[in-house]
Amino acid sequence: MVQGSRRRGRIFIYIALILLLGAVLVWALMRNTFTPVTTQSPTAVPDEMVDIVVTTQTIARGTIITEAALTTIRYPKAEVEPDTFFTNPVEVVGKRANVDLAPRVPVTTSVVVEMVEGSFAAFQVPPGMVAVSIPITRLSSVSFAPRPGDHVNIIATMMFIEMDSEFQSRLPNLTAGVIGPGPDVVVGSAGEGESSVSMLASGRESVSAQTISGGQSSVEGRSELDTILGKQFYLVPSEEQRPRIVSQTLLQDAIVLQLGNFATAEEEMAAQVVQPTPGPEENQGQAPEAAAPEPVKQPDLITVVVTPQDAVTLNYLLYSGAQLTFALRGAGDEQRVQTEAVTLQYLMDQYAIPVPAKLPFGMEPRQDVLTPPVLKNDEPVVTPQ
Numbered sequence: 001m002v003q004g005s006r007r008r009g010r011i012f013i014y015i016a017l018i019l020l021l022g023a024v025l026v027w028a029l030m031r032n033t034f035t036p037v038t039t040q041s042p043t044a045v046p047d048e049m050v051d052i053v054v055t056t057q058t059i060a061r062g063t064i065i066t067e068a069a070l071t072t073i074r075y076p077k078a079e080v081e082p083d084t085f086f087t088n089p090v091e092v093v094g095k096r097a098n099v100d101l102a103p104r105v106p107v108t109t110s111v112v113v114e115m116v117e118g119s120f121a122a123f124q125v126p127p128g129m130v131a132v133s134i135p136i137t138r139l140s141s142v143s144f145a146p147r148p149g150d151h152v153n154i155i156a157t158m159m160f161i162e163m164d165s166e167f168q169s170r171l172p173n174l175t176a177g178v179i180g181p182g183p184d185v186v187v188g189s190a191g192e193g194e195s196s197v198s199m200l201a202s203g204r205e206s207v208s209a210q211t212i213s214g215g216q217s218s219v220e221g222r223s224e225l226d227t228i229l230g231k232q233f234y235l236v237p238s239e240e241q242r243p244r245i246v247s248q249t250l251l252q253d254a255i256v257l258q259l260g261n262f263a264t265a266e267e268e269m270a271a272q273v274v275q276p277t278p279g280p281e282e283n284q285g286q287a288p289e290a291a292a293p294e295p296v297k298q299p300d301l302i303t304v305v306v307t308p309q310d311a312v313t314l315n316y317l318l319y320s321g322a323q324l325t326f327a328l329r330g331a332g333d334e335q336r337v338q339t340e341a342v343t344l345q346y347l348m349d350q351y352a353i354p355v356p357a358k359l360p361f362g363m364e365p366r367q368d369v370l371t372p373p374v375l376k377n378d379e380p381v382v383t384p385q
Helices: 002-034 120-124 265-271 308-320 344-350
Strands: 049-055 070-076 130-135 151-160 176-179 185-189 195-202 205-213 222-226 231-235 244-259 301-306 323-328
Touching: 120 244, 130 308, 151 308, 244 308, 301 308, 308 323
Parallel strands: none
Antiparallel strands: 049 070, 130 301, 151 244, 151 323, 176 205, 185 195, 195 205, 222 231, 244 301
């Protein structure tokens, strides 16, 4: 009995071991089946860096770029566009800045141009166009607001008078009387337009004749009948003919090339010279000297880009005495607006300005000239001696 019970105990132990091993095997199979397989990611490789050229100081538009104004910085290669950035300062030295460049700005092919023979201004004039300079004042140039690249309209103001088409002189003409007229009269000057001497030649005889002109007192007038008195009067003007003013837009959307004078070749070279910065030992024991500010010189010329025909028109108006005014256009505004010429009649009709009636009373004191009021801040300051 004892041996039988021992044998059954061993059998139960063997069965328990087999079941335990089977459970372990099933658990291992289940774990391998439902657990996702993870792959170890490789170590991240840092972005490759390259050198690109940047500025070290402010470079004005049109300036020749020197090596002292350039340096290089490290930049991700993946963000460098091909044929856009420069990687060596030598590639940029000698080129011109196409725009104003601030310090620490990457130099790209779009902000520099190759040096060409001639001026930088000629490089900026489009084909088929020309550049002309026009005198300006602070009033005629929008208070010196235009800058290179801006667009402007040009307004012309002219004065017209009536003229004698034969004499090509201002009307009315002056009248003159001739004393001792005859055939074959040869007229010679004998005064300042008031008298002249005529020689009458007839064979061997020579007779003097004189033409008399009373100057301003002999102005050609016109006769009018006074309906009240029933008499004819000869009227002459009380003053010279008054010119008639007209103003109209002459050109639209002209491009500003320069405000003021262009720099000469010597001035451009002088601007490239870098002044050495004194070291600490040079400044020791010396008080810094304040540099005297240079007086600001107001520009008196503006250069615009126009067609060749418009350039001839502007040249004619400049020498004919017309006044030119510039109107600054909004950025990106390229529309053309048809304008009407402004005359005195246009002002009266368009703005409903009436002609003042003749009244039996008036304001005192008499005003013959429009005088603006004097403001306190406009009064000159008198410095005591």
